[in-house]
Amino acid sequence: MSTLVIKDLHVSIEDKEILKGLNLTINTNEVHAIMGPNGTGKSTLASAIMGHPKYEVTQGTIEIDGENVLEMEVDERAKAGLFLAMQYPSEISGVTNADFVRSAINARREEGDEISLMKFIRELDKTMDFLEMDQEMAQRYLNEGFSGGEKKRNEILQLMMIKPKFAILDEIDSGLDIDALKVVAKGINQMRGEGFGCIAITHYQRLLNYITPDHVHVMMQGRVVKSGGPELAQRLEAEGYDWIKQELGIEDTDAVTEEA
Amino acid sequence: MTVETKLALSATEVRSFSQNNNEPAWFGSLRAEAIEKATELPMPTPDKTNITKWNFTEFPQHTVESAPFSSLDELSAEVKEIIDIEGQENLYIQRNNTPAFLKISEELKAQGVIFTDILTAVREHSELVQKYFMTEAVKVDEHKLTAYHAALVNGGVFLYVPKNVVVEKPLQVVFLNDNADASLFNHVLVVADTNSAVTYVQTYVSTIEQSNGQANLIEEVIAMDNAQVTFGSVDVLAKGFTTYVNRRAHVKRDAKIDWALGLMNDSDTISENITHLVGDGSLAHTKTVVVGRGEQKQNFTTEVRHWGKNSEGFILKHGVMKDSAQTIFNGIGKIEHGASKSNAEQESRVLMLSEGARGDANPILLIDEDDVMAGHAASVGRVDPIQLYYLMSRGLSKAEAERLVIHGFLAPVVTNLPIESVKNQLTKVIEGKVR
Ligand SMILES: Nc1ncnc2c1ncn2[C@@H]1O[C@H](COP(=O)(O)OP(=O)(O)O)[C@@H](O)[C@H]1O
Ligand SMILES: [Mg+2]
Numbered sequence: 001m002s003t004l005v006i007k008d009l010h011v012s013i014e015d016k017e018i019l020k021g022l023n024l025t026i027n028t029n030e031v032h033a034i035m036g037p038n039g040t041g042k043s044t045l046a047s048a049i050m051g052h053p054k055y056e057v058t059q060g061t062i063e064i065d066g067e068n069v070l071e072m073e074v075d076e077r078a079k080a081g082l083f084l085a086m087q088y089p090s091e092i093s094g095v096t097n098a099d100f101v102r103s104a105i106n107a108r109r110e111e112g113d114e115i116s117l118m119k120f121i122r123e124l125d126k127t128m129d130f131l132e133m134d135q136e137m138a139q140r141y142l143n144e145g146f147s148g149g150e151k152k153r154n155e156i157l158q159l160m161m162i163k164p165k166f167a168i169l170d171e172i173d174s175g176l177d178i179d180a181l182k183v184v185a186k187g188i189n190q191m192r193g194e195g196f197g198c199i200a201i202t203h204y205q206r207l208l209n210y211i212t213p214d215h216v217h218v219m220m221q222g223r224v225v226k227s228g229g230p231e232l233a234q235r236l237e238a239e240g241y242d243w244i245k246q247e248l249g250i251e252d253t254d255a256v257t258e259e260a
Numbered sequence: 261m262t263v264e265t266k267l268a269l270s271a272t273e274v275r276s277f278s279q280n281n282n283e284p285a286w287f288g289s290l291r292a293e294a295i296e297k298a299t300e301l302p303m304p305t306p307d308k309t310n311i312t313k314w315n316f317t318e319f320p321q322h323t324v325e326s327a328p329f330s331s332l333d334e335l336s337a338e339v340k341e342i343i344d345i346e347g348q349e350n351l352y353i354q355r356n357n358t359p360a361f362l363k364i365s366e367e368l369k370a371q372g373v374i375f376t377d378i379l380t381a382v383r384e385h386s387e388l389v390q391k392y393f394m395t396e397a398v399k400v401d402e403h404k405l406t407a408y409h410a411a412l413v414n415g416g417v418f419l420y421v422p423k424n425v426v427v428e429k430p431l432q433v434v435f436l437n438d439n440a441d442a443s444l445f446n447h448v449l450v451v452a453d454t455n456s457a458v459t460y461v462q463t464y465v466s467t468i469e470q471s472n473g474q475a476n477l478i479e480e481v482i483a484m485d486n487a488q489v490t491f492g493s494v495d496v497l498a499k500g501f502t503t504y505v506n507r508r509a510h511v512k513r514d515a516k517i518d519w520a521l522g523l524m525n526d527s528d529t530i531s532e533n534i535t536h537l538v539g540d541g542s543l544a545h546t547k548t549v550v551v552g553r554g555e556q557k558q559n560f561t562t563e564v565r566h567w568g569k570n571s572e573g574f575i576l577k578h579g580v581m582k583d584s585a586q587t588i589f590n591g592i593g594k595i596e597h598g599a600s601k602s603n604a605e606q607e608s609r610v611l612m613l614s615e616g617a618r619g620d621a622n623p624i625l626l627i628d629e630d631d632v633m634a635g636h637a638a639s640v641g642r643v644d645p646i647q648l649y650y651l652m653s654r655g656l657s658k659a660e661a662e663r664l665v666i667h668g669f670l671a672p673v674v675t676n677l678p679i680e681s682v683k684n685q686l687t688k689v690i691e692g693k694v695r
Pocket of ligand 2: 042043044087170171
């Protein structure tokens with residue numbers, strides 16, 4: 001079992017503090033959902049964990065099995081077992097999807113122990129079939145000209161091929177129609193189990209109908225303000241966030257009232 | 261090193277060179293008249309690059325003798341890699357100024373295809389060469405360097421594809437430069453007759469580190485009605501050359517040209533690639549990639565000029581600049597009056613890998629007709645840190661991520677080269693240069 005521990009995390013972007021002391025612990029074999037209104041710092045959390053160059057951690061720690069993640073370069077974090085399915089994946093012209101995924105797999109292997117081309121192709125074909133992706137997507141340039149839904153599916157394809165210890169899914173459900181959502185959820189459920197932990201960031205409870213979380217956390221104003229089980233997500237869906245604000249005495253600020 | 265002074269070859273010397281070569285009289289006269297013109301004509305004036313201090317005229321000797329190859333086994337490993345030794349049916353190798361190897365299939369001969377070195381062609385296909393040699397596409401008297409070239413041509417290729425002949429497999433040419441005193445006044449003339457189709461791929465490769473010579477290269481493509489020509493070139497000339505390269509196409513009615521140019525010289529280079537879409541319904545795709553490094557100064561002008569109605573021209577240029585390399589990209593789409601319903605599109609992008617490099621992309625649209633479409637995109641920038649972050653978040657090292665982004669950026673030409681071995685060579689050259 002592996003554990004990802006985030007303690008008292010403070011993160012700024014362009015000198016504006018977004019995360020203000022966030023705590024979260026997750027183990028492999030668990031799925032955590034993080035919910036919260038727009039602008040509360042969910043993507044900031046995901047970016048800080050992965051090491052996005054624009055986000056500055058000013059205080060706190062992130063550790064994976066006791067190892068200091070904050071000292072690692074982005075690629076070292078990936079090799080330590082972290083994966084972020086991004087809300088807005090980059091487009092890379094001239095680099096095919098297949099070549100990229102193979103490079104990513106080989107980056108985790110020793111020189112001389114690269115995955116054989118045949119084995120790679122078999123696995124890629126199988127996974128693309130599972131995600132109901134057209135085979136020609138493998139030879140398209142990475143995310144270039146992909147629709148929103150195709151990009152999300154492509155993130156899950158990479159997740160399934162790379163098989164990280166911890167996946168952070170940043171609004172993997174946004175912009176997906178119900179069929180695409182089911183496929184994406186199928187992929188994540190396939191990964192579930194021993195050796196895999198997941199943080200699913202979402203704005204809507206809808207995703208959680210297909211991926212039942214073990215834990216649900218509510219983020220507001222840069223902190224986790226409430227944690228519970230799947231029933232918490234359902235209550236949020238039914239009643240919105242106001243009751244939590246009242247319960248905790250949180251004043252509305254711009255960041256909280258901003259809507260999607 | 262003995263250096264001849266400016267235009268040291270006199271008209272008399274040029275004539276006697278021609279006679280020693282058993283060239284027909286018209287060619288001897290063309291050379292002699294050209295050398296006279298070369299003394300008077302002005303230098304070309306590439307936009308935004310000052311070449312007044314560049315030396316385009318001096319060189320150690322006009323021609324050097326090199327041994328031909330009796331078999332491909334004699335090629336060095338570096339050159340062998342460019343060629344599919346078993347599979348390449350039609351192949352010409354020029355070594356410095358010497359025609360060194362020629363292989364042409366029986367099938368092509370039977371179809372009437374002519375594929376030979378230019379000076380043999382001048383002798384053996386005199387009329388045909390005379391009709392197209394610097395008459396339609398490039399003119400002798402455009403400026404000093406075109407005239408100088410015409411006077412001193414000492415190598416190159418003639419390719420003629422007769423009417424209705426479709427050549428299925430690419431023809432390949434290798435211009436090997438392994439003598440530091442060699443100067444290349446190569447002339448390539450490709451004539452694709454009505455309804456024909458051909459793919460021609462050449463490589464300029466220096467296996468020396470430093471040249472003392474000149475490279476003054478003129479390459480003409482004539483695509484007759486409904487002909488299709490794919491012209492691929494990978495240029496990897498050594499430092500020390502002063503390179504002037506002029507690639508020009510005349511494209512007639514419903515004809516099509518595809519240029520795929522990987523311009524990887526280490527020399528200072530002035531390159532112009534102009535396509536005249538003379539016929540209605542003609543089409544040009546011009547794809548160019550460039551890597552500049554060291555102290556290199558380069559100027560790349562790509563122009564598509566529309567004369568025919570419904571003609572379409574697409575220019576794509578991607579350049580990577582590192583060290584203190586300086587590069588100008590001029591992209592010109594010109595639609596002449598009467599070329600209605602034409603479309604001129606261009607995209608120029610420069611990626612800067614170091615603080616000291618300079619890159620400049622100048623898109624120019626000149627339109628003399630109302631009913632047309634035109635567009636351009638140009639950018640000069642650095643590798644996007646967010647792209648690197650994305651790639652690294654999947655475990656790729658920073659160096660590997662950068663390598664992928666750069667390869668991707670130069671992919672439009674690499675993927676368009678129709679010969680696998682040349683494609684691999686270009687990939688390797690890029691790898692070596694951007695490292
Ligand atoms: N590049 C940026 N510059 C300045 N502020 C930013 C930038 N990106 C995000 N923010 C701000 O950070 C806050 C949190 O954003 P984000 O983490 O994306 O929230 P969420 O994912 O919860 O919607 C918001 O107030 C947003 O406006
Ligand atoms: Mg977000």
